[in-house]
Amino acid sequence: MVNQYNSTIETLEKLRLESIAGGGEKKNDVQHRHGKLTARERLGLLLDDGSFEEFDILKTSRGGALGDERNYPGDGVITGHGTIDGREVFVFSQDFTVIGGSLGEAHAQKICKVMDLAVKVGAPIIGLSDSGGARIQEGVDALAAYGEIFHRNVRASGVIPQISCIMGPCAGGAVYSPAITDFVFMVQESSYMFVTGPSVVKTVTHQDITSEDLGGAQVHSKKSGVAHFTTPNDILSMREIQRLISYLPSSNRHRAPMLDLRDPADRIDPTLDYLIPANPKQTYDMNVLIFSILDGAEFMEVQPGFARNIICGFGRLGGQTVGLVANQPAVLAGVLDIDASVKAGRFVRFCDTFNIPLITLVDVPGFMPGPDQEYGGIIRHGAKLLYAFTEATVPRISVIVRKAYGGAYLVMNSKHIHCDVNYAWPTAEIAVMGPKGAAEVIHRKEIQSADDPEAMLNKKMLDYRRTFVNPFLAAQRGYIDDVIFPRDTRHRLIRTLQILEGKNTKGPERKHGNIPL
Ligand code: HXC
Numbered sequence: 268m269v270n271q272y273n274s275t276i277e278t279l280e281k282l283r284l285e286s287i288a289g290g291g292e293k294k295n296d297v298q299h300r301h302g303k304l305t306a307r308e309r310l311g312l313l314l315d316d317g318s319f320e321e322f323d324i325l326k327t328s329r330g331g332a333l334g335d336e337r338n339y340p341g342d343g344v345i346t347g348h349g350t351i352d353g354r355e356v357f358v359f360s361q362d363f364t365v366i367g368g369s370l371g372e373a374h375a376q377k378i379c380k381v382m383d384l385a386v387k388v389g390a391p392i393i394g395l396s397d398s399g400g401a402r403i404q405e406g407v408d409a410l411a412a413y414g415e416i417f418h419r420n421v422r423a424s425g426v427i428p429q430i431s432c433i434m435g436p437c438a439g440g441a442v443y444s445p446a447i448t449d450f451v452f453m454v455q456e457s458s459y460m461f462v463t464g465p466s467v468v469k470t471v472t473h474q475d476i477t478s479e480d481l482g483g484a485q486v487h488s489k490k491s492g493v494a495h496f497t498t499p500n501d502i503l504s505m506r507e508i509q510r511l512i513s514y515l516p517s518s519n520r521h522r523a524p525m526l527d528l529r530d531p532a533d534r535i536d537p538t539l540d541y542l543i544p545a546n547p548k549q550t551y552d553m554n555v556l557i558f559s560i561l562d563g564a565e566f567m568e569v570q571p572g573f574a575r576n577i578i579c580g581f582g583r584l585g586g587q588t589v590g591l592v593a594n595q596p597a598v599l600a601g602v603l604d605i606d607a608s609v610k611a612g613r614f615v616r617f618c619d620t621f622n623i624p625l626i627t628l629v630d631v632p633g634f635m636p637g638p639d640q641e642y643g644g645i646i647r648h649g650a651k652l653l654y655a656f657t658e659a660t661v662p663r664i665s666v667i668v669r670k671a672y673g674g675a676y677l678v679m680n681s682k683h684i685h686c687d688v689n690y691a692w693p694t695a696e697i698a699v700m701g702p703k704g705a706a707e708v709i710h711r712k713e714i715q716s717a718d719d720p721e722a723m724l725n726k727k728m729l730d731y732r733r734t735f736v737n738p739f740l741a742a743q744r745g746y747i748d749d750v751i752f753p754r755d756t757r758h759r760l761i762r763t764l765q766i767l768e769g770k771n772t773k774g775p776e777r778k779h780g781n782i783p784l
Contacts, residue, residue, distance in 0.1 A: 313509065398437065697747070
């Protein structure tokens with residue numbers, strides 16, 4: 268009896284060790300030589316010490332799937348759950364040392380199992396991708412397996428935060444699972460994502476291009492906007508995921524954790540009274556305001572390298588997570604273009620889905636004019652941001668610090684699309700259009716017939732600026748709830764968040780709206 272017991276324990280130990288060994292030492296060394304950690308090392312860094320509990324360590328690849336009878340223990344992915352700063356998360360980490368981390372039937376079943384549990388329990392799912400994609404030998408079953416993951420990504424969207432970290436190759440349709448998730452991290456120089464790789468590009472378009480130039484972290488963080496965060500190495504990507512998790516609720520049923528950074532709610536910043544330059548054409552850095560008002564000057568910017576004319580990210584006010592959307596006058600004068608609209612629209616929807624209050628800091632001259640933007644569909648892309656803000660039922664607070672013109676004023680969380688509380692600084696310019704455009708339209712004849720048309724234009728611009736370009740007309744109408752002293756912004760925002768705590772808005776019954784995609 269004792270012997271039998273011992274042998275069972277030994278068998279279990281042996282099987283577990285086989286699975287833990289993955290592709291073996293040699294392949295681990297290759298992984299390290301490429302500047303990458305192994306799948307288990309990554310989980311070790313991501314999760315609290317000793318918190319990882321593995322599922323399906325004994326699950327093997329489908330027998331015969333690889334054209335031989337080998338059963339690969341673990342099937343190239345490590346799955347389970349653990350904690351980050353004491354909060355439960357579900358994880359999967361693809362193991363490139365086992366059949367290139369390729370996705371076969373058993374591999375996908377393991378991922379689906381943790382995704383299903385994460386949704387049931389209400390905890391984030393974090394996927395660390397390092398995979399050659401669909402396991403070629405498993406043919407259509409591998410494609411079917413991807414489909415099961417996509418299906419779950421969509422079902423989980425808006426229920427639990429989904430985070431992807433691309434830590435190796437990610438090609439073909441495989442990119443669409445990360446693309447559906449809420450946030451995509453990429454590791455610089457060791458990860459890439461594309462629908463078709465360089466060799467297919469060469470065949471179809473006769474263009475020579477490297478993997479890095481086609482779908483590296485630089486490309487996706489600056490040009491395409493696919494990646495939300497990039498990090499120089501595996502270690503820092505795990506740290507950044509931990510940081511992101513600290514801002515997020517575990518699910519749409521939970522509140523984001525409060526974190527007291529011991530920054531007084533009534534702290535004022537007199538330097539803000541001088542932030543806006545006297546010359547309206549002069550730029551300034553919106554980050555100064557952001558870092559000034561947030562608790563402990565801590566801000567996690569999302570997509571910092573993409574559409575830099577708008578800033579999106581997470582911070583805290585009075586300990587509470589807020590989603591911040593701010594025009595950046597230092598880049599393209601803070602204009603709204605296609606990329607900025609899409610970037611901010613998706614961010615707003617994430618915050619709304621997960622009950623994170625939205626703060627808008629407005630300095631926007633308008634939408635970007637021109638054929639490029641019109642042909643690219645600025646109308647429907649701009650409409651996404653309009654739709655996202657209008658649809659959002661979380662507490663919404665706006666501060667207009669300088670320009671707020673025309674349609675862009677309306678879109679940027681104005682009172683008219685039911686923002687809860689709207690503030691303006693005394694430097695705010697709220698009008699249908701800027702002084703030059705307005706003067707040229709309404710005084711065209713007078714300007715053209717003047718002895719000195721330029722002098723007349725300047726006079727009319729000045730008149731217009733004095734009469735219309737201020738926050739007081741909007742405040743008189745009640746479209747602005749208060750014109751506040753810039754130095755008090757932090758305090759006013761925190762107080763307003765407190766009163767909006769109990770906000771409850773329910774729209775009419777419907778399956779879902781039809782956002783202009
Ligand atoms: C089976 C695979 C594999 C795959 C890699 N391997 N990708 N096995 N299916 N998709 C195996 C290799 O045979 C090799 O096995 C081991 O993994 C390591 O791969 P290497 O090629 O030696 O590594 P490296 O030189 O670093 O190159 C990595 C790579 C390359 C760039 C990922 O392996 C590659 O191009 N793989 C194919 C990628 C691909 O086209 N996948 C299909 C994408 S389409 P051994 O035994 O030698 O160690 C797709 C469709 C999804 O995924 C659709 C969803 C709807």
